[in-house]
Amino acid sequence: xxxxxxxxxxxxxxxxxxxxxxxxxxxxxxxxxxxxxxxxxxxxxxxxxxxxxxxxxxxxxxxxxxxxxxxxxxxxxxxxxxxxxxxxxxxxxxxxxxxxxxxxxxxxxxxxxxxxxxxxxxxxxxxxxxxxxxxxxxxxxxxxxxxxxxxxxxxxxxxxxxxxxxxxxxxxxxxxxxxxxxxxxxxxxxxxxxxxxxxxxxxxxxxxxxxxxxxxxxxxxxxxxxxxxxxxxxxxxxxxxxxxxxxxxxxxxxxxxxxxxxxxx
Amino acid sequence: xxxxxxxxxxxxxxxxxxxxxxxxxxxxxxxxxxxxxxxxxxxxxxxxxxxxxxxxxxxxxxxxxxxxxxxxxxxxxxxxxxxxxxxxxxxxxxxxxxxxxxxxxxxxxxxxxxxxxxxxxxxxxxxxxxxxxxxxxxxxxxxxxxxxxxxxxxxxxxxxxxxxxxxxxxxxxxxxxxxxxxxxxxxxxxxxxxxxxxxxxxxxxxxxxxxxxxxxxxxxxxxxxxxxxxxxxxxxxxxxxxxxxxxxxxxxxxxxxxxxxxxxxxxxxxxxx
Numbered sequence: 448x449x450x451x452x453x454x455x456x457x458x459x460x461x462x463x464x465x466x467x468x469x470x471x472x473x474x475x476x477x478x479x480x481x482x483x484x485x486x487x488x489x490x491x492x493x494x495x496x497x498x499x500x501x502x503x504x505x506x507x508x509x510x511x512x513x514x515x516x517x518x519x520x521x522x523x524x525x526x527x528x529x530x531x532x533x534x535x536x537x538x539x540x541x542x543x544x545x546x547x548x549x550x551x552x553x554x555x556x557x558x559x560x561x562x563x564x565x566x567x568x569x570x571x572x573x574x575x576x577x578x579x580x581x582x583x584x585x586x587x588x589x590x591x592x593x594x595x596x597x598x599x600x601x602x603x604x605x606x607x608x609x610x611x612x613x614x615x616x617x618x619x620x621x622x623x624x625x626x627x628x629x630x631x632x633x634x635x636x637x638x639x640x641x642x643x644x645x646x647x648x649x650x651x652x653x654x655x656x657x658x659x660x661x662x663x664x665x666x667x668x669x670x671x672x673x674x675x676x677x678x679x680x681x682x683x684x685x686x687x688x689x690x691x692x693x694x695x696x697x698x699x700x701x702x703x704x705x706x707x708x709x710x711x712x
Numbered sequence: 713x714x715x716x717x718x719x720x721x722x723x724x725x726x727x728x729x730x731x732x733x734x735x736x737x738x739x740x741x742x743x744x745x746x747x748x749x750x751x752x753x754x755x756x757x758x759x760x761x762x763x764x765x766x767x768x769x770x771x772x773x774x775x776x777x778x779x780x781x782x783x784x785x786x787x788x789x790x791x792x793x794x795x796x797x798x799x800x801x802x803x804x805x806x807x808x809x810x811x812x813x814x815x816x817x818x819x820x821x822x823x824x825x826x827x828x829x830x831x832x833x834x835x836x837x838x839x840x841x842x843x844x845x846x847x848x849x850x851x852x853x854x855x856x857x858x859x860x861x862x863x864x865x866x867x868x869x870x871x872x873x874x875x876x877x878x879x880x881x882x883x884x885x886x887x888x889x890x891x892x893x894x895x896x897x898x899x900x901x902x903x904x905x906x907x908x909x910x911x912x913x914x915x916x917x918x919x920x921x922x923x924x925x926x927x928x929x930x931x932x933x934x935x936x937x938x939x940x941x942x943x944x945x946x947x948x949x950x951x952x953x954x955x956x957x958x959x960x961x962x963x964x965x966x967x968x969x970x971x972x973x974x975x976x977x978x979x980x981x982x983x984x985x
Contacts, residue, residue, distance in 0.1 A: 608799070611799050614763050615792075615799045615800040616800060617783045618761055618763065618783065618791075618792040618861075619787065619812060619813035619861065620784045620788070620813045620816030620817050621784070622782070622783075636802065637812070640802035641800060644802075644846065645798050645799070648798070
């Protein structure tokens with residue numbers, strides 16, 4: 448569950464929190480694109496590092512570290528799989544495993560970490576309300592915006608409920624970590640069914656509560672807050688675009704050296 | 713027997729839920745854990761079947777440290793009925809639901825069917841044997857949850873908020889039921905806000921506030937102590953509220969039982985008429 452902690456928004460104020468969610472989302476998307484463009488370790492490590500100042504400015508390092516810890520298991524899996532697969536099935540020189548192979552596997556791991564990192568950064572510093580507002584002002588139909596923000600808002604609620612259900616079933620002698628792989632998956636049925644049933648029940652209740660407060664009564668909605676791109680937002684977008692341009696340039700024209708050879712120099 | 717020794721518990725989020733709690737619950741005790749929201753009541757009882765393990769200190773259940781055994785093992789002797797039955801019901805029929813835990817504990821097939829019949833009968837659910845638990849009313853679902861725990865006959869029964877959402881009749885049944893459990897020499901621990909229910913049962917009360925035990929004693933002592941109840945932000949039972957306002961007449965203040973109150977008042981009237 449700790450991965451989700453890294454997505455939980457906490458209401459604080461920082462320059463990063465005050466940025467327009469659209470600008471931030473654009474920036475995160477660019478990071479995504481760049482991360483997928485490269486398979487070498489050097490640029491991915493750089494991508495990883497340039498986000499750290501953002502985290503520090505936003506003051507969310509604790510949550511961020513927690514989400515990184517949560518991702519570490521998957522990250523190590525990715526490393527092991529990449530390493531194992533390439534070791535046995537590709538032409539990388541074997542015995543001993545070459546530095547380039549390790550570096551490639553590390554790069555794939557870092558790519559994953561960068562994706563998680565930027566996602567986590569975005570959600571840690573953007574309130575669900577602002578996010579919904581941003582969607583709305585991007586002319587997404589209000590029903591979708593509402594559904595989206597509601598879904599985001601209920602993630603922690605559901606996570607907590609899942610924990611309670613686990614406790615209840617464990618108290619009835621359910622052992623989640625018992626048995627072989629298939630049995631273990633089946634062990635989760637007593638947790639999933641109450642969770643789904645209660646989610647459905649909750650959604651029906653929510654729908655009733657909304658109806659009773661005249662949801663959708665007027666077609667034309669107005670908002671108390673209106674998002675406007677400010678100087679810093681424009682700056683962030685400019686940074687993002689220039690990062691992309693630079694990345695494309697590097698991708699097209701520059702051969703990226705291995706980190707190991709760089710270190711040897 | 714449950715022993716908690718200097719139990720300190722901190723959630724991963726950094727909340728200190730229990731701060732040095734020490735208590736002993738003997739076999740056959742009937743204990744109500746009370747206190748305001750967030751006082752640490754549920755956190756405390758979750759230590760009794762190993763769902764939570766103390767950050768510092770030890771919890772011993774029948775002289776076994778909860779750190780050393782699995783929840784499944786502890787659950788065999790400590791039954792825990794959760795507040796919301798919807799957090800545990802998932803089977804297609806009530807029968808299956810009650811048998812679930814028995815299967816987990818590895819009972820024999822004929823023992824399971826005997827126990828299921830016994831538990832359903834105990835809680836008046838026999839006619840729902842083949843019904844889906846999701847089709848039942850709230851009170852009935854609560855009883856199914858209770859049956860599913862009592863079916864394996866645990867020595868210690870923990871009930872988290874058993875009276876919430878129950879009408880008076882169901883509460884009375886529950887009270888009778890607890891009396892029945894006590895006759896079977898079982899230890900019963902309830903976590904509750906329901907002062908009137910506690911007043912009717914008159915158990916031992918453990919009063920908690922901010923992760924600490926602030927009082928431990930009989931219900932008629934604790935619930936009538938004005939300082940204590942304000943500290944734990946609960947209200948004394950209505951009967952004792954009346955008696956607290958009648959001290960000028962020389963009436964006792966530690967009355968929580970309706971029948972006892974009636975007797976005292978009648979005696980008082982007789983003397984003064």
